[in-house]
Amino acid sequence: MSKPHVAILGLGIMGGGMASRLVSMGFPLTVYNRTREKAERYAASGIFVANTPREASARAKVVIAMVADDAASRSIWFGPAGALAGAAPGTLLLDSSTISVAWVKELAAAAMEKGCEFLDAPVTGTKPHASSGELFFMVGGSAAGFDRAREVLSALGREVLHLGPSGSGALIKLINNFVCGVEAASFAEAMALVNASGLDREKSISVLGNSALASPLIKRMLTSMGTNDFTPNFPLKLMTKDIGYAINEAGRVGVPLRTALPALDVFKNAVEKGLGDQDFSAVVKAAGKK
Numbered sequence: 001m002s003k004p005h006v007a008i009l010g011l012g013i014m015g016g017g018m019a020s021r022l023v024s025m026g027f028p029l030t031v032y033n034r035t036r037e038k039a040e041r042y043a044a045s046g047i048f049v050a051n052t053p054r055e056a057s058a059r060a061k062v063v064i065a066m067v068a069d070d071a072a073s074r075s076i077w078f079g080p081a082g083a084l085a086g087a088a089p090g091t092l093l094l095d096s097s098t099i100s101v102a103w104v105k106e107l108a109a110a111a112m113e114k115g116c117e118f119l120d121a122p123v124t125g126t127k128p129h130a131s132s133g134e135l136f137f138m139v140g141g142s143a144a145g146f147d148r149a150r151e152v153l154s155a156l157g158r159e160v161l162h163l164g165p166s167g168s169g170a171l172i173k174l175i176n177n178f179v180c181g182v183e184a185a186s187f188a189e190a191m192a193l194v195n196a197s198g199l200d201r202e203k204s205i206s207v208l209g210n211s212a213l214a215s216p217l218i219k220r221m222l223t224s225m226g227t228n229d230f231t232p233n234f235p236l237k238l239m240t241k242d243i244g245y246a247i248n249e250a251g252r253v254g255v256p257l258r259t260a261l262p263a264l265d266v267f268k269n270a271v272e273k274g275l276g277d278q279d280f281s282a283v284v285k286a287a288g289k290k
């Protein structure tokens, strides 16, 4: 059977990689990005670049949004130029952005009114995983919708997991990322303490980098620090957003995230210091400073 036409809405670090991967896997593709210049390299290689999300979704059987946050997702899907307005009944709609559960549920209801299936399908993995088909998809929505999505998601991911009903994927992603945020904030403060106390920095890094705390996330931070390269794979402002969404979501079900609140403070402080567009690991540059 021929592969379905896919639309990718949002060509940032992740959406751009996913679009390239789909092209290399032979999927017919349409792309859209708010800032048109970022889409020019796709146009140059013969991929249709839509002028609006509506135009993109009208061409596709499967539509995947990959944008910054709830506000970005809302502007991609809703409104006269939005993707919902262009989607024919029966189109499979996915949002792989890390967004709030409340917004996912609103979006799923709006999609259903249009006669479309909607799945929340956020991911773990970062820039290289997006372009090499090694993401991990956490999917919320109906089992039937999940089955329909499998062909496309399997081309993009090493793992595609159906978590449960609408919002389940979004929720586990926020749980995952708030723990990542807490870990990163704690490590940043640990390094601030090393620096302020006069300990030998290299030896201290050798201890911390070879102990039980050296998770893949901490190893990524150590690599950024070692090379002094904070080019974003995962922008710091987006980690800040995720911790905030997780705190709100947990509050809704009466679970105080006592460790997430100070971590959010550490990240907000880094954003205020102008580090929001750098990699999340740049939080080490702001921790310990007022």
Ligand code: NAP
Binding pocket: 009, 010, 011, 012, 013, 014, 015, 033, 034, 035, 036, 038, 066, 067, 068, 069, 071, 072, 073, 075, 076, 096, 097, 098, 099, 123, 124, 125, 126, 127, 233, 234, 235, 238, 239, 242
């Ligand atoms: P990014 O590189 O900053 O790209 C953000 C995308 O969102 C761009 O296409 C941007 O368009 C678009 N956008 C932002 N605000 C918008 C608005 N108001 N209206 C329309 N479009 C808007 O971010 P990313 O790293 O690809 O992340 C995308 C999503 O994946 C986020 O939800 C993030 O939390 C999640 N995620 C990221 C990673 C990672 O490692 N990077 C991993 C897992 C999940 P412009 O080009 O016009 O600005």
